Amino acid sequence: MNPFATWAFFIAIGLGTFLLRFSFIYLFGKVAMPDRLKRALRYVPVSVLAALVFPAITSPAGALDLSFGNVRLLAGIAGALVAWKTRNVLWTIAVGMVLLWVFQTL
Amino acid sequence: MKAVPQDFLAGARDTIPILLGVVPFATICGVAAVSVGLTPFEAVGMTFIVYAGASQLAVFQLMGAGSPWLIMVVTAWVINVRFTMYSAALAPFLQKEPIRRKAPFAYMLSDQAFGVTMTRFSNELPTRPAWYFYGSAATVWLTWNISATAGALLGTLVPESWGFDFAFPLSFMALMFAALQDRPGVAAAIVGGVTAVLAKSLPYNLGLVLAATLGIAAGVLYEGFLNRPETGVAP
Numbered sequence: 001m002n003p004f005a006t007w008a009f010f011i012a013i014g015l016g017t018f019l020l021r022f023s024f025i026y027l028f029g030k031v032a033m034p035d036r037l038k039r040a041l042r043y044v045p046v047s048v049l050a051a052l053v054f055p056a057i058t059s060p061a062g063a064l065d066l067s068f069g070n071v072r073l074l075a076g077i078a079g080a081l082v083a084w085k086t087r088n089v090l091w092t093i094a095v096g097m098v099l100l101w102v103f104q105t106l
Numbered sequence: 107m108k109a110v111p112q113d114f115l116a117g118a119r120d121t122i123p124i125l126l127g128v129v130p131f132a133t134i135c136g137v138a139a140v141s142v143g144l145t146p147f148e149a150v151g152m153t154f155i156v157y158a159g160a161s162q163l164a165v166f167q168l169m170g171a172g173s174p175w176l177i178m179v180v181t182a183w184v185i186n187v188r189f190t191m192y193s194a195a196l197a198p199f200l201q202k203e204p205i206r207r208k209a210p211f212a213y214m215l216s217d218q219a220f221g222v223t224m225t226r227f228s229n230e231l232p233t234r235p236a237w238y239f240y241g242s243a244a245t246v247w248l249t250w251n252i253s254a255t256a257g258a259l260l261g262t263l264v265p266e267s268w269g270f271d272f273a274f275p276l277s278f279m280a281l282m283f284a285a286l287q288d289r290p291g292v293a294a295a296i297v298g299g300v301t302a303v304l305a306k307s308l309p310y311n312l313g314l315v316l317a318a319t320l321g322i323a324a325g326v327l328y329e330g331f332l333n334r335p336e337t338g339v340a341p
Contacts (some may be wrong), residue, residue, distance in 0.1 A: 009337040013182045013305050014155035020189040022212040028197035044187050046291050047298035047321025049282035052164055054299030055306050056275035083279035090130050093207050100135050
């Protein structure tokens, strides 16, 4: 991306994000969020995050690789256990990265 | 009005304990931005403009994979759709403020400020709730931007051989487990994740959009199934 496109890209993301934040603060009293939409929105974060996580650890080189040779899968499963137990970003990154380096050198 | 500075300071004070989580996460976002090839100036600029860590990390992961920009923009928006829920919950407390204040207050809305503010409001409502929120939000905003800037400067020192890109899925895991509350949520995560793996070869990274859509549908359907009437009488 050239510098102009890069900044236009940031502004596109930022403007959309601002409108999402501003939405009901601005619309209060004019429009209420439909109940159905509210329920569906609850599942947005977990769906998107899972969709980013699964391929990144099961197919790091592009093709599906569920063998023991896939160090990112092994370190990722360990990281998932830490994430599940602690729900802490830092601990998950620390354990996952250290295990990745250990498995890579083995 | 004395309530204004008092409530602002109370919001800032109640936010200090959670800064312990904000500083490292924002620093990681700064490091991550530089690791995918942004200049430190671009990294700082993006954090200032977008100010939404999880969506920025998602964009960085997709940048590293060479995704088209439209997919990256849509993915970021989809991750940030949760802010509409926060916006709806906060709206009644901000309604007395003029629009020139509502807009910057909205820009500073974050997961952390929302959490601190709603916890306080459910216990005891401050005299000027909007200013309590602003105190909390501004504290998170300032800490976030300073830490992300430090990360962007540090990031130039991290060599590529460290495989820092693996920090993206790791951080998403922690965010995902923190957001998992019930069985429909688990169903949404499993369907979304498995679909993303199966649909990985779709062009333009459309597999991600398909996966998110099916994941959300799975959550809604599961919830509807749990809430079905117990009588067994056909509708």
